[in-house]
Amino acid sequence: MSDKKVVLELKNVDKSFGPIDVLHEISLKVREGEVLCLLGDNGAGKSTLIKTLAGVHNATRGEILVDGEPVIFSGPRDAQDRGIATVHQFGGTYPLMSVGRNFFMGQEPTKGFGPFKVYDRKKANKIAVEEVQKMGITRIDDGDRLVGGLSGGERQSLAIARAVYFGARVLILDEPTAALGVKQAAHVLRIVNEAKKRGLAVIFITHQVMHAMTVGDHFAVLIRGAIAADFRKGEKTREEITDLMAGGQNMADLEQEIEGYMEAHDGHPPKVEPAE
Numbered sequence: 001m002s003d004k005k006v007v008l009e010l011k012n013v014d015k016s017f018g019p020i021d022v023l024h025e026i027s028l029k030v031r032e033g034e035v036l037c038l039l040g041d042n043g044a045g046k047s048t049l050i051k052t053l054a055g056v057h058n059a060t061r062g063e064i065l066v067d068g069e070p071v072i073f074s075g076p077r078d079a080q081d082r083g084i085a086t087v088h089q090f091g092g093t094y095p096l097m098s099v100g101r102n103f104f105m106g107q108e109p110t111k112g113f114g115p116f117k118v119y120d121r122k123k124a125n126k127i128a129v130e131e132v133q134k135m136g137i138t139r140i141d142d143g144d145r146l147v148g149g150l151s152g153g154e155r156q157s158l159a160i161a162r163a164v165y166f167g168a169r170v171l172i173l174d175e176p177t178a179a180l181g182v183k184q185a186a187h188v189l190r191i192v193n194e195a196k197k198r199g200l201a202v203i204f205i206t207h208q209v210m211h212a213m214t215v216g217d218h219f220a221v222l223i224r225g226a227i228a229a230d231f232r233k234g235e236k237t238r239e240e241i242t243d244l245m246a247g248g249q250n251m252a253d254l255e256q257e258i259e260g261y262m263e264a265h266d267g268h269p270p271k272v273e274p275a276e
């Protein structure tokens with residue numbers, strides 16, 4: 001168990017779309033200063049779960065509590081106002097905007113008074129660069145740079161730094177590392193750790209066991225819309241987690257078999273016979 005404060009809690013949450021039941025009796029606690037890894041195979045219900053937390057969907061049954069108080073979000077804005085920020089893959093940033101603009105989007109600092117108010121580019125750039133650098137991304141040093149020229153990992157980092165700056169308490173990341181190379185993924189994992197150190201609660205969805213094990217304090221595995229396992233760091237081995245992520249199948253054996261084959265065949269994977 002953890003003695004950290006519970007920021008967000010789900011109690012017996014169900015979500016159906018018409019006749020299709022996607023989530024069943026989900027109960028989960030999300031704590032500040034911790035990373036909760038949400039794992040599960042394709043279609044297990046991970047994105048549906050976080051959309052329900054982020055105000056995109058409403059739960060069909062059950063309760064969502066923020067700081068112990070039941071809430072019903074009227075939309076994503078409402079969830080955001082409660083400090084629940086979702087960072088989408090690629091950071092949800094606009095490629096043709098500058099780093100400074102992107103950081104403030106809609107909440108730009110201004111200078112001057114009344115009708116003479118104008119966007120304070122210098123100030124926006126300075127804050128944006130400072131905040132991103134505070135998260136350990138020192139390669140972004142010019143607020144005028146266009147976001148389109150940043151790497152995928154840098155964009156994610158910018159979006160996370162932005163959420164942190166604007167007071168997010170829960171940071172939801174749906175597969176932020178899926179489209180990234182090894183170095184860039186490491187970048188994002190480092191930022192996730194940084195956000196956690198600052199006391200944010202992070203919900204991190206990934207299909208990569210090593211990414212989950214690198215940052216996770218708490219793990220919840222969804223299988224066909226229900227929580228199949230809920231455990232803390234160190235309570236399960238990599239093999240056990242891999243099996244659970246594959247919906248309870250013994251993936252570890254398969255992985256070993258493939259690794260063994262590759263070792264014996266100059267690093268080549270086994271050939272897959274075309275289906276009849």
Ligand SMILES: Nc1ncnc2c1ncn2[C@@H]1O[C@H](COP(=O)(O)OP(=O)(O)OP(=O)(O)O)[C@@H](O)[C@H]1O
Pocket residue numbers: 017020022040041042043044045046047048049
């Ligand atoms: N709006 C919707 N209407 C009907 N069914 C939906 C809707 N959204 C999701 N589903 C169904 O819910 C199930 C879970 O989908 P979800 O996107 O939550 O899975 P996931 O765990 O995020 O999968 P992946 O790892 O592939 O992203 C799927 O069977 C999907 O078809």
Ligand SMILES: [Mg+2]
Pocket residue numbers: 046047048174
């Ligand atoms: Mg998904």
